[in-house]
Amino acid sequence: GDSVTQMEGPVTLSEEAFLTINCTYTATGYPSLFWYVQYPGEGLQLLLKATKADDKGSNKGFEATYRKETTSFHLEKGSVQVSDSAVYFCALTLQRDAGNKLTFGGGTRVLVKP
Amino acid sequence: KAGVTQTPRYLIKTRGQQVTLSCSPISGHRSVSWYQQTPGQGLQFLFEYFSETQRNKGNFPGRFSGRQFSNSRSEMNVSTLELGDSALYLCASSLGQAGDTEAFFGQGTRLTVV
Numbered sequence: 001g002d003s004v005t006q007m008e009g010p011v012t013l014s015e016e017a018f019l020t021i022n023c024t025y026t027a028t029g030y031p032s033l034f035w036y037v038q039y040p041g042e043g044l045q046l047l048l049k050a051t052k053a054d055d056k057g058s059n060k061g062f063e064a065t066y067r068k069e070t071t072s073f074h075l076e077k078g079s080v081q082v083s084d085s086a087v088y089f090c091a092l093t094l095q096r097d098a099g100n101k102l103t104f105g106g107g108t109r110v111l112v113k114p
Numbered sequence: 115k116a117g118v119t120q121t122p123r124y125l126i127k128t129r130g131q132q133v134t135l136s137c138s139p140i141s142g143h144r145s146v147s148w149y150q151q152t153p154g155q156g157l158q159f160l161f162e163y164f165s166e167t168q169r170n171k172g173n174f175p176g177r178f179s180g181r182q183f184s185n186s187r188s189e190m191n192v193s194t195l196e197l198g199d200s201a202l203y204l205c206a207s208s209l210g211q212a213g214d215t216e217a218f219f220g221q222g223t224r225l226t227v228v
Contacts (some may be wrong), residue, residue: 043221046216049216100145100208101147101170101172102149102157105185
């Protein structure tokens, strides 16, 4: 079946540090890839997405590149802020499916200290 | 425009009871998906409804059911509640095209079974 694996947290960083969260996937078809972020007490918000190999998704200083050869979609940010403290989820959906079933990784909690 | 609205936000039920959760999608969105979020299992897909029809279903027992109305609002029902059903239930709405459509999440309903 389809699955997403991401590094376990928590990841603790100082403000302005570089952030990387690793994400790899297995899929039975051609996936679209997503990063979602969940702030305390809230639902999920889409952070960025990529729909084909070598696409780069970017938003709010975050970037991730769809690497088909390594089945990866690692999230990076060059300089984190305290406000980036949240739980980050990598997810996929299969493009062949007539639907919007998202398969999520386990989530990575990020804590940025001032 | 208004986001995805889930009601109620919090719910406490007793084992053996049943519960109904409600989700109002973004205006114009025809797809509504439901997810269960627990610390142990993470985010798991329950089912998706599109134009009043169930389009996808996850691996949950038959005690979990749902429906969608003609105005795209959706309800999720859990019968014969078990302690393990305690979770955050998230609803997501989207336009309904396959693959890479962005899903917008509500804040969730936190269900506690005692």
